[in-house]
Amino acid sequence: MNRRAFTLIELLVVIAIIAILAAILFPVFAQAKLAAKKTSSLSNIKQTSLSAIMYEGDVDDMLPLSLSGAYANLGCPTSVGCRDGLPDHSNTWVFITQPYMKSLAVLVDPGLGDGDNIFGSGPNAWFRNQNRYTQYGYNYQFLSPFYACENSLARSATAAVKPAETVFFTTSQGFTTVPKRGFYAANPPGSWPIILPAPNACAWYDGSTGSGNWSANNPASIGKITSSTRIKTYNGANVAWLDGHAKFMNDSALAAGTDYGSASYNNGNEGAQITDMSKYLWSLDGTLNDLSL
Numbered sequence: 001m002n003r004r005a006f007t008l009i010e011l012l013v014v015i016a017i018i019a020i021l022a023a024i025l026f027p028v029f030a031q032a033k034l035a036a037k038k039t040s041s042l043s044n045i046k047q048t049s050l051s052a053i054m055y056e057g058d059v060d061d062m063l064p065l066s067l068s069g070a071y072a073n074l075g076c077p078t079s080v081g082c083r084d085g086l087p088d089h090s091n092t093w094v095f096i097t098q099p100y101m102k103s104l105a106v107l108v109d110p111g112l113g114d115g116d117n118i119f120g121s122g123p124n125a126w127f128r129n130q131n132r133y134t135q136y137g138y139n140y141q142f143l144s145p146f147y148a149c150e151n152s153l154a155r156s157a158t159a160a161v162k163p164a165e166t167v168f169f170t171t172s173q174g175f176t177t178v179p180k181r182g183f184y185a186a187n188p189p190g191s192w193p194i195i196l197p198a199p200n201a202c203a204w205y206d207g208s209t210g211s212g213n214w215s216a217n218n219p220a221s222i223g224k225i226t227s228s229t230r231i232k233t234y235n236g237a238n239v240a241w242l243d244g245h246a247k248f249m250n251d252s253a254l255a256a257g258t259d260y261g262s263a264s265y266n267n268g269n270e271g272a273q274i275t276d277m278s279k280y281l282w283s284l285d286g287t288l289n290d291l292s293l
Helices: 010-056 093-101
Strands: 137-138 169-170 237-241 244-251
Touching: 010 093, 010 137, 010 169, 010 237, 010 244
Parallel strands: none
Antiparallel strands: 137 169, 169 237, 237 244
């Protein structure tokens, strides 16, 4: 009985077909995996917002402080020592809401992972890795203004005029140089030109032109960081709103009411400016009063 073997050409054809199928399917699998991570991240940020809402229920509807305790020059109790090696021991909203959250794992965006533990490990590592550099940021300038670059002010959630259209938490800003490092505070688009001349209002800024504001051509678009200095993993941001719901938004939609799309990082405003308050998604009471403290 004769047996016919595969010829070299037939084998090559089969290999080529397999390679073509792999080239087609692998990106599809990667997109499906990323979509699953984005959904998981959306769940995380919703849980984060719900923990803050539960906190509000116990403190007469007051929103969590962005930063609890003065930021600079407090020193460390000699009997305790600095938990993170810094010359202060202030806590962020992460510490404040942790009793309601119960797990630091929800502060890690699955699309990035927790592989950038730049401050090491150990029982107190969370104090910098999550408490300061969490991958979800708080709308601090409107919900708990950073007064005089030292203390955060408390605001009541009852001041919200559009809870379902006011940003609470969002995929964290990366502050330009470390792709996996988030930050606990998210700068609202267009806030910089108002805060800059204000006597007491402060914004977080890493020293790079445009890093305190949003712009379409910010030089902060390094690695995974987009023009709005937002982590780019999903080409946009997951957002939790004051009423507790969460959804995905692209940068342009999140910057509604500003000239973000055409703003340059090196213009007089270091980026965007607010042009239409009726469309703006970050103000608590529909005004810019907190930015001009």
